[in-house]
Amino acid sequence: MQAIRGALRALSFALLALLVATPLAQIVMRSVFNVPMSGAEELTRYFLVCAVFVAAPLVTREGGQIAMEEMQALVPAWPRWWLQMAIELAGIAFFALMAVAAVVTIGNNLRNQTATLEMPFWLFMAPLALGMALLSLETAVRLAHTWRRGHAEDKHTVLS
Numbered sequence: 001m002q003a004i005r006g007a008l009r010a011l012s013f014a015l016l017a018l019l020v021a022t023p024l025a026q027i028v029m030r031s032v033f034n035v036p037m038s039g040a041e042e043l044t045r046y047f048l049v050c051a052v053f054v055a056a057p058l059v060t061r062e063g064g065q066i067a068m069e070e071m072q073a074l075v076p077a078w079p080r081w082w083l084q085m086a087i088e089l090a091g092i093a094f095f096a097l098m099a100v101a102a103v104v105t106i107g108n109n110l111r112n113q114t115a116t117l118e119m120p121f122w123l124f125m126a127p128l129a130l131g132m133a134l135l136s137l138e139t140a141v142r143l144a145h146t147w148r149r150g151h152a153e154d155k156h157t158v159l160s
Helices: 002-031 041-060 077-108 123-150
Strands: none
Touching: 002 041, 041 123, 077 123
16 A cells, blocks of 8 residues: 555646646746647646545545544544444445446546547546545545544544
């Protein structure tokens, strides 16, 4: 898992750099050279989609997914452990369902392509399928950790 996380982190940084560089290149091309970059908007949107779904498992790893921790902190430790397990089980099911739906959608649209760049549809949807599969896996790792711990994770939310 560490190798996959490292690769995802590096890829996320690269996608973030591309997400910034593409509109910047469009501005320079249009302003300095008076030549618009065809497809820059679609490419930027693609990099945004990729960055979000590729980095999502890393967010889960760090505990950054929404889990209503303020509400969990109000629940006593023993029921909170079961609640945390239920949240993680629901996450696994949801992310796996989304991964399967993405793969089915890709399969049904293999001959389609995006409008401007004429990018194959499977390439455009691949980050969703990959991200959801890895989110399901990362959430399963969190579930196993919660199960092995045998008690609820302490929730300390600081509100400012």
